[in-house]
């Protein structure tokens with residue numbers, strides 16, 4: 001029997017990430033090759049016409065799984081019946097800015113969207129926040145949706161995770177499919193802590209193959225500052241790789257992570273590793289039955305402990321800033 005369509009809401013649909021994301025969702029890459037999709041696109045009124053153009057192209061691509069495309073500039077309508085919501089719509093940073101500099105411009109977007117999700121989305125809604133600063137925006141949305149369990153609000157840390165895997169592949173020649181148990185702890189900011197302490201490369205411990213100097217002087221800063229390097233090179237922030245990471249995140253959330261491995265997701269802490277409850281933080285995570293579990297029993301090194309502490313402070317500083325702005 002044909003499955004009924006899943007309603008996917010994408011905000012910022014006319015933007016750069018939206019353009020790279022929507023076609024892959026419609027192709028089945030995000031939910032699976034037999035899951036029809038109803039796309040609800042949310043844009044600000046000035047960008048609705050551009051979203052209409054994207055919708056024309058989506059229809060012209062004749063994806064067998066695409067049930068329908070609807071465009072809204074009303075937040076409540078856009079989240080009606082949403083099973084999956086991708087909160088992408090927000091301003092990107094430009095050269096010289098840190099992601100936290102976007103709080104004043106973007107923070108105000110996520111409270112109303114959280115409330116609309118609370119009031120209109122389906123009971124099983126899963127929300128991935130991509131718009132920066134992603135962890136804090138996810139916290140704002142979750143705090144505005146008291147009837148939705150906090151673990152349904154994720155922040156995208158998967159791009160950082162994928163960047164870490166890519167650097168390991170480049171250094172060692174190990175195929176991506178044979179790199180396991182990398183994690184990027186913390187905040188999607190330059191403070192993040194990419195960590196290979198538990199990683200294996202084709203079954204061998206990564207720490208046996210990589211020298212400490214390369215890890216601390218090249219790997220960690222390259223991964224943590226990759227967003228700024230992309231802005232410097234392209235003149236615009238990463239878009240296709242961000243869309244691809246969003247697809248990976250939701251695919252794993254819905255379909256599960258492979259046995260014996262984990263990925264990085266920005267999820268609400270329950271106090272693991274001393275991270276305050278409710279903070280949305282990059283952790284090693286396993287997905288089973290449509291829910292993330294934090295891998296909570298790792299023996300962590302002093303360096304990892306320090307990285308986690310630094311990220312707690314960075315995340316709390318962003319939350320203090322939004323409180324000062326009256327957003328929370």
Ligand SMILES: NC(=O)C1=CN([C@@H]2O[C@H](COP(=O)(O)OP(=O)(O)OC[C@H]3O[C@@H](n4cnc5c(N)ncnc54)[C@H](O)[C@@H]3O)[C@@H](O)[C@H]2O)C=CC1
Nearest residue numbers: 012014015016017043047089090091092130131132156242
């Ligand atoms: N978490 C992550 O790993 C990454 C996050 N990002 C972030 O994603 C966000 C989007 O990036 P791009 O698509 O490149 O930006 P963009 O400027 O190309 O597109 C943003 C779109 O959002 C729309 N928008 C603004 N306010 C909105 C609202 N209230 N409701 C609905 N739509 C709204 C704009 O009209 C625009 O079409 C930025 O904040 C960027 O920093 C980008 C890359 C990676």
Ligand SMILES: O=C([O-])CC(=O)C(=O)O
Nearest residue numbers: 093132226227228237238
């Ligand atoms: O760096 C930025 O501003 C965009 C982003 O989040 C990334 O590429 O990781």
